[in-house]
Amino acid sequence: MEYGRLGAPEPTSGGSSSRSLTPDPTRAPTKSRLNLLLLLALAAALIVASAVAALLVVDVARSRADESALHARRPSRAVSQACGSTRYPNLCVRSLLDFPGAATASGKDLVHISVNMTLRKFGRALYSAAEISSLKMNPLVRSAYDGCLELLDDSVNLLSRSLTTVAPGDGGSGGGGGSTQDVLTWLSASLTNQDTCADGFSELNGYVKNQMTDRLKDLSELVSNCLAIYSAASGDEDFSGIPIQNRRRRLLGNEKAHRHFPAWLSRRDRKLLELPAAAINADIIVSHDGNGTYKTIAEAIKKAPEHSNRRFIIYVRAGKYDEAILKVGRKKTNLMFIGDGKGKTVISGGKSIQDNMTTFHTATFAATGAGFIARDITFENWAGPSKHQAVALRVGADHAVIYRCNVIGYQDTLYAHSQRQFYRECDIYGTVDFIFGNAAVVFQNCSIHARKPMPFQKNTITAQNRKDPNQNTGISIHACRIVAEPDLVAAKGAYPTYLGRPWKLYSRTVFLQSYLGDHIHPRGWLEWNATFALDTLYYGEYMSYGPGGAIGQRVTWPGYRVITAVEEANKFTVAQFIYGSSWLPSTGVAFSAGLST
Numbered sequence: 001m002e003y004g005r006l007g008a009p010e011p012t013s014g015g016s017s018s019r020s021l022t023p024d025p026t027r028a029p030t031k032s033r034l035n036l037l038l039l040l041a042l043a044a045a046l047i048v049a050s051a052v053a054a055l056l057v058v059d060v061a062r063s064r065a066d067e068s069a070l071h072a073r074r075p076s077r078a079v080s081q082a083c084g085s086t087r088y089p090n091l092c093v094r095s096l097l098d099f100p101g102a103a104t105a106s107g108k109d110l111v112h113i114s115v116n117m118t119l120r121k122f123g124r125a126l127y128s129a130a131e132i133s134s135l136k137m138n139p140l141v142r143s144a145y146d147g148c149l150e151l152l153d154d155s156v157n158l159l160s161r162s163l164t165t166v167a168p169g170d171g172g173s174g175g176g177g178g179s180t181q182d183v184l185t186w187l188s189a190s191l192t193n194q195d196t197c198a199d200g201f202s203e204l205n206g207y208v209k210n211q212m213t214d215r216l217k218d219l220s221e222l223v224s225n226c227l228a229i230y231s232a233a234s235g236d237e238d239f240s241g242i243p244i245q246n247r248r249r250r251l252l253g254n255e256k257a258h259r260h261f262p263a264w265l266s267r268r269d270r271k272l273l274e275l276p277a278a279a280i281n282a283d284i285i286v287s288h289d290g291n292g293t294y295k296t297i298a299e300a301i302k303k304a305p306e307h308s309n310r311r312f313i314i315y316v317r318a319g320k321y322d323e324a325i326l327k328v329g330r331k332k333t334n335l336m337f338i339g340d341g342k343g344k345t346v347i348s349g350g351k352s353i354q355d356n357m358t359t360f361h362t363a364t365f366a367a368t369g370a371g372f373i374a375r376d377i378t379f380e381n382w383a384g385p386s387k388h389q390a391v392a393l394r395v396g397a398d399h400a401v402i403y404r405c406n407v408i409g410y411q412d413t414l415y416a417h418s419q420r421q422f423y424r425e426c427d428i429y430g431t432v433d434f435i436f437g438n439a440a441v442v443f444q445n446c447s448i449h450a451r452k453p454m455p456f457q458k459n460t461i462t463a464q465n466r467k468d469p470n471q472n473t474g475i476s477i478h479a480c481r482i483v484a485e486p487d488l489v490a491a492k493g494a495y496p497t498y499l500g501r502p503w504k505l506y507s508r509t510v511f512l513q514s515y516l517g518d519h520i521h522p523r524g525w526l527e528w529n530a531t532f533a534l535d536t537l538y539y540g541e542y543m544s545y546g547p548g549g550a551i552g553q554r555v556t557w558p559g560y561r562v563i564t565a566v567e568e569a570n571k572f573t574v575a576q577f578i579y580g581s582s583w584l585p586s587t588g589v590a591f592s593a594g595l596s597t
Contacts, residue, residue, distance in 0.1 A: 078107045082114070085232040086225040087468070091218060095121075095225075111233045112166045115187075118226040119159040121219060122190075126152040128215040132208065139356040141208050144200035147360045148212060151193035154330055154368065154396070155223075158186040158193075166230070180234045181472065181579050185398065185440065187227040188471040189418040192438040194220040195467050195504070196417070200358040220467075227470045263581035263593075265401070269311060269336070270588025273375055273403055277338050282315035297347065298323050306331040316377065318344040325351060325364065328397070332369040339377035342406045342427065346378040352387035359412055363394035370419075372397035373587055378406035385410040385431055385454045395421055395439070402426055403589045409434065410451065416441045416475070420578045424589050429485070433463035435475065436503065440578050442476045444591060450497045450519060452487040459488075459519075460526055462500035464507040474508030474538070475500075476572040479596050482511075482548065484519040492519045498526040499541075502533040510540040510563070510572045513596045520548030525555050535559055542569040569595060 083092035165178035285292035339345025349364030
């Protein structure tokens with residue numbers, strides 16, 4: 001989490017760790033960086049042009065009545081109804097009335113018109129933001145700026161995919177091949193991207209921040225409105241804060257055939273996740289001793305294909321790989337990293353916010369390419385608790401799977417940033433907010449280890465940052481073990497540990513059928529700041545056990561609930577929360593589709 005979050009929570013109140021943030025320019029981008037940004041802007045322009053061309057599929061003529069309505073700035077009934085479901089109705093009406101054809105469009109047409117309009121705004125914003133790339137910026141400002149460009153580029157891609165899916169096809173249905181949940185995921189991730197961009201600049205001041213604020217104006221609100229319009233039109237309901245999301249498609253059916261792995265994993269991928277590493281015919285082998293294809297993971301990632309439709313396997317042999325920051329970018333799809341086991345293949349780094357970079361950029365390993373899989377690897381950030389935010393692993397890849405891995409750090413260890421993710425049989429270590437982000441993510445059969453933090457700090461296992469009630473995101477911890485490391489056990493009375501605290505207004509986290517150790521504070525959950533989000537969050541516990549599982553002294557916030565209905569608990573399982581039964585089987589990772597019996 002970025003600078004607006006607590007760096008070191010105090011026993012009674014919190015505040016950011018103090019630091020001098022001076023956005024005075026100190027360096028200019030390199031020529032290669034500038035060329036990259038210019039290419040990025042050009043790509044954005046092409047995407048915008050494609051979006052404009054997509055308007056041709058909208059069979060709405062600009063008649064005289066349409067022109068009259070536009071001139072009078074009076075919304076049609078369809079526009080009024082669509083915008084009435086949004087959180088920013090005035091902006092919704094204004095933006096739609098400015099868009100050709102919207103004034104006389106039907107409610108059905110307004111769905112793809114709203115996506116198209118939002119895509120165009122994002123494309124223009126990316127082009128505009130890239131215009132200031134040549135300005136000199138200090139390292140922290142440059143980190144925030146570069147993060148925003150990356151996130152904007154990702155959002156343009158997500159919105160393009162959404163538009164392709166919702167645009168009318170033969171018979172009037174969307175022609176893009178995606179599902180309702182795909183579009184909800186992509187729109188939710190686009191909103192999360194904008195939130196992350198804003199977080200990066202939250203405690204900065206100066207010319208660059210002002211320019212970015214102006215050039216990115218209204219983007220979050222526009223995508224929020226787009227998400228609301230789509231959710232209403234698709235029949236997405238909400239049950240006490242839980243998205244029901246197409247019950248008929250979520251019947252368990254033949255889940256037993258998938259054993260422990262969600263259904264979106266292919267049969268081949270399932271086998272790959274079970275086979276010994278030596279039996280797998282990897283495309284690239286990384287080995288320190290020179291007996292592989294390459295000696296570094298960075299070289300392997302660079303040589304991996306872009307936009308791959310088949311599984312591309314990178315086998316990383318035992319050893320410690322400290323290569324600063326490693327990143328599997330958006331174009332590197334369907335990459336699978338296999339190691340020799342936890343503690344044997346170690347990807348290590350030590351970046352933190354103390355290095356004048358945003359939390360987003362501190363990750364030792366980051367993955368945003370769809371279909372990312374990691375197995376039998378340790379991801380570590382060794383910066384230590386005194387360096388505050390220091391991410392070991394950041395994942396923003398859709399349909400990502402992390403299997404039998406260690407994720408080790410202190411504050412902000414695991415950044416489950418966005419889209420759909422599944423973690424199975426992993427060990428995750430940390431102190432403050434050490435599982436955080438806004439993905440739709442399920443942790444299953446994992447061990448979550450609280451460590452001893454710095455003096456006067458409290459441990460918080462989760463900090464979920466769902467910003468909008470229509471986002472289909474949240475953290476589900478199912479059949480896991482929540483335990484304390486030996487250093488904490490010896491001093492647990494002085495360092496209370498909580499299940500989570502609400503980073504954003506609609507924070508959503510549940511613990512299902514998990515073991516909770518005696519280091520868990522009887523109240524269970526911790527306020528972020530006074531009464532913030534206590535009546536809009538959704539925190540739940542279902543049939544957890546162990547000495548920390550007693551619910552008698554839990555918080556009494558309006559948004560907290562002890563879940564008693566099986567139907568409600570089921571909504572947070574692999575099958576229903578991340579639609580795992582449709583994509584996990586293809587990866588080969590074991591999973592349980594429903595609740596434990």
